[in-house]
Amino acid sequence: MDHSEERGEHLHDLVAALDYSMFVVTTAAGDQRAGCLVGFAAQCSISPFRFMVWLSKKNHTYEVARGATTLAVHTLSRRERELARLFGSHTGWEEDKFPRCSWRPGPDGVPLLDDCPGLFTGEILDRHDTGDHVGFLLRPTSAVVRSAARPPLTFQDVRDFEPGNAA
Template sequence: MAGLDAFAEVLDYPMYVVTTRAGDERAGCLVGFASQCSIDPPLFMVWLSRANRTYRVAHRASHLAVHTLRPEQRTTAELFGGRTGDDIDKFDRVEWGPGEGGVPVLSDCCSWFVGRVLERVDGGDHIGFLLAPVAESPSGPVRPPLLRFGDVVDLSPGHPA
């Protein structure tokens, strides 16, 4: 797949923190594979690695929250991307509150939405979660710059992809 590697090498997509909850278990991870995929109805697809603890919790969850970060929030990206919830409770280290469906919503982020899981799609080593938004953060006065893949390309993942 050298052609796809060369194509993907030039991309600098936004990074997201995805959080979820199933029962008493909370989980969250840093995600780069995500995009709005429909305008009407509004739908968003998030891809989670099968190797990730967040995937194992999300597989049983009814909702996911998707958060954008600012470039200066690399510490939050490192927590959710470089550490695994198998070893630590990430939510002890950030401010958050319960959102729709009980999912953790991070207090300090650019924007967020909570989506109800409509469908799960097999995508190889990642599973896609098709989300219908049910709650969202208020709009800000300006569109801030977002944390992007280039800002975290050197981050060592908490789990292999």
């Protein structure tokens, strides 16, 4: 056996080959609104239902979410690749992304994107510092399903995006 594998030297290659769903997360606090593309997100409890979203500490959305009470998590299919690019390759530190897409205000002023297969809003119950990202534990409060996100937009579909922020 190659002992370099036991030491995790191939971990980066292994993780780079994984594929998982991408989401756009939006939030608002005071007169600020923000949104970003995220790949670190998952259901983390069945009963009670809970969902966790991790935001980079370098991201404008994280800064706004620190003062927020609600996040919206938007599902994406491959048809929403350009919407994903808007929220993944542009930073809220430099521009307001929302004039470039269709949205409406939701609970607590959180922007709800119109052009995605579905979304849910969630009350932020807790925040967990996990390193360079902070996990936001959500209690879903409402959901909208417009269509199935098939095929879903995944990490492998957006690997070529130039990030708006250095993760």
